[in-house]
Amino acid sequence: MxxxxxxxxxxxxxxxxxxxxxxxxxxxxxxxxxxxxxxxxxxxxxxxxxxxxxxxxxxxxxxxxxxxxxxxxxxxxxxxxxxxxxxxxxxxxxxxxxxxxxxxxxxxxxxxxxxxxxxxxxxxxxxxxxxxxxxxxxxxxxxxxxxxxxxxxxxxxxxxxxxxxxxxxxxxxxxxxxxxxxxxxxxxxxxxxxxxxxxxxxxxxxxxxxxTGLDGRKMSKSYSNTIPLFGEPNPQVSPEKQMHKAIMKIVTNSQLPDEPKDPDDSAIFEIYKAFATAEEIADMRARYAAGIGWGDAKQALFDKINDEIAPFRARYEELMAxxxxxxxxxxxxxxxxxxxxxxxxxxxxxxxxxxxxxxxx
The missing domain is CATH 3.40.50.620 (HUPs)
Structure with missing residues (x-):
């Protein structure tokens, strides 16, 4: 069909x-x-x-x-x-x-x-x-x-x-x-x-x-490869830091900064597309071609996700309390x-x- x-x-x-x-x-x-x-x-x-x-x-x-x-x-x-x-x-x-x-x-x-x-x-x-x-x-x-x-x-x-x-x-x-x-x-x-x-x-x-999850497979709690939305209750580590820590664990290949990278073979880019506009996706694709480092790519992903999720956190924590x-x-x-x-x-x-x-x- x-x-x-x-x-x-x-x-x-x-x-x-x-x-x-x-x-x-x-x-x-x-x-x-x-x-x-x-x-x-x-x-x-x-x-x-x-x-x-x-x-x-x-x-x-x-x-x-x-x-x-x-x-x-x-x-x-x-x-x-x-x-x-x-x-x-x-x-x-x-x-x-x-x-x-x-x-x-x-x-x-x-x-x-x-x-x-x-x-x-x-x-x-x-x-x-x-x-x-x-x-x-x-x-x-x-x-x-x-x-x-x-x-x-x-x-x-x-x-x-x-x-x-x-x-x-x-x-x-x-x-x-x-x-x-x-x-x-x-x-x-x-x-x-x-x-x-x-x-x-x-x-x-x-x-x-x-x-895509942290290990490149479908994101699923059964694979233990998820990125928390609001995080687990933890007075020592804020939900924002929990999300940042998880994103920094996304598996990448061994390509060095300045080496051109294929965004279509990147879990980071796949997740980024779910939060970015068409213009932002095109710009990030160009940055991959120019050799963006994996650390910078992960930070850009965190910033993009956090921009959308951060406004919800206060209400979530209020309700949980x-x-x-x-x-x-x-x-x-x-x-x-x-x-x-x-x-x-x-x-x-x-x-x-x-x-x-x-x-x-």
């Missing part, structure tokens, strides 16, 4: 139709620069100048699939909530909530489980990957280590989406299958009972860059979300026959 075509269940951002957009964020780590460029910044920019209805949620029930450290779940939830708000997410403009504060979601997930074919779940990429690893080993059960949470993950994700009849779900390419499954699950329910759920479309923005304010924001979001979820769950219950036997005074 050419890059200029869009599958029926995926969309580009050219449509002017009214949308209900839903974005989930799994709280299993401290946000890094790759999260900011790949998810936070584009998501916030996409809703700032639009009339689309937007839902953002902290997917803490998804987070406990594979993460068994309560402290990580708790602290990540706080840090990620603070990060999104500090970076410009307006909780008055959007519905920003914690998944576990909307009890209608897991109840809907159970209802959907009861009409979802097991064979559909067998095809989920995460489940298949776990089984493939086990089958490569001798005398190991194919399902060893597979929890029902992992196996049924796509149904919970479908409930997240269908609860609010989201029309568009921004995802990475590796998550498109989950949106396809949500469509299948919705279609089965609609056909079996009544047409209740909107079929969501995946939104894949191919223009969003995937940041005041969890009560964060909790109030999340509870406000949960109240807004439940105005929708209570009605939607009641419709789903009635559709399957779970309703009062008679009206009582």
């Amino acid at each position: 050419s890059n200029n075509s869009t599958p029926d269940n995926q969309t580009s951002e050219t449509s002017t139709e009214a949308k209900r957009i839903l974005t989930g964020i799994k709280p299993t780590g401290i946000p890094h620069l790759g999260n900011y460029v790949g998810a936070i910044r584009p998501a916030i920019e996409s809703i700032q100048n639009s009339d689309h209805e937007a839902f953002f949620f902290l997917a803490d029930y998804h987070g406990i699939i594979g993460c068994y450290d309560p402290a990580i779940i708790h602290e990540s939830t706080r840090a990620i909530a603070a990060t999104w708000i500090a970076c410009g997410l307006d909780p008055e403009r959007v519905t920003f909530y914690r998944q576990s504060d909307v009890p209608e979601i897991p109840e809907l997930a159970w209802i959907l489980n009861c009409s979802c074919a097991k064979g559909l779940m067998n095809r989920a990429h995460a489940y298949k990957a776990a089984v493939d690893i086990n089958t490569e080993k001798a005398d190991v059960d194919p399902d060893q280590g597979v929890t029902m949470g992992l196996f049924g993950y796509p149904v919970l994700m479908a409930a997240d989406i269908l609860m609010f009849n989201a029309t568009h779900v921004p995802v990475g390419r590796d998550q498109v299958q989950h949106i396809e499954m949500a469509r299948d699950i919705a279609g089965t329910f609609n056909h079996r009972y009544k047409s209740l759920f909107t079929l969501p479309s995946a939104v894949v923005d191919n223009d969003i860059p995937l940041l 005041n969890p009560k304010e964060l909790e109030e924001i999340l509870q406000m979001g949960a109240d807004k979300a439940r105005r929708h979820s209570r009605k939607q769950l009641d419709k789903a219950r009635r559709a399957i026959g779970i309703r009062p036997l008679a009206k009582l005074k």
Whole structure:
């Protein structure tokens, strides 16, 4: 399929139709620069100048699939909530909530489980990957280590989406299958009972860059090659210094200052492009050709990133120091979300026959 075509269940951002957009964020780590460029910044920019209805949620029930450290779940939830708000997410403009504060979601997930074919779940990429690893080993059960949470993950994700009849779900390419499954699950329910759920479309923005990490691979906490966005709590080292220290660790080749360098073979330049204007990129490309030293290139990268991130730091630190304010924001979001979820769950219950036997005074 050419890059200029869009599958029926995926969309580009050219449509002017009214949308209900839903974005989930799994709280299993401290946000890094790759999260900011790949998810936070584009998501916030996409809703700032639009009339689309937007839902953002902290997917803490998804987070406990594979993460068994309560402290990580708790602290990540706080840090990620603070990060999104500090970076410009307006909780008055959007519905920003914690998944576990909307009890209608897991109840809907159970209802959907009861009409979802097991064979559909067998095809989920995460489940298949776990089984493939086990089958490569001798005398190991194919399902060893597979929890029902992992196996049924796509149904919970479908409930997240269908609860609010989201029309568009921004995802990475590796998550498109989950949106396809949500469509299948919705279609089965609609056909079996009544047409209740909107079929969501995946939104894949191919223009969003995937940041290169310190070692040249994709930036990912699983590779331990990330650049911190706001840093780890450390009274001895400021967040700004933590970012500077990380950038100075970016792996480079052994070319000396004044030797012409290929910017397209440089992780430093790849990251720089995600923060610079077209004019600044062209100027930096010329500096590479003129033999900029790696130390100077790293300093230029730090300066460019810091110019964008520094204005957010004070608000982030304020929120991290005041969890009560964060909790109030999340509870406000949960109240807004439940105005929708209570009605939607009641419709789903009635559709399957779970309703009062008679009206009582």
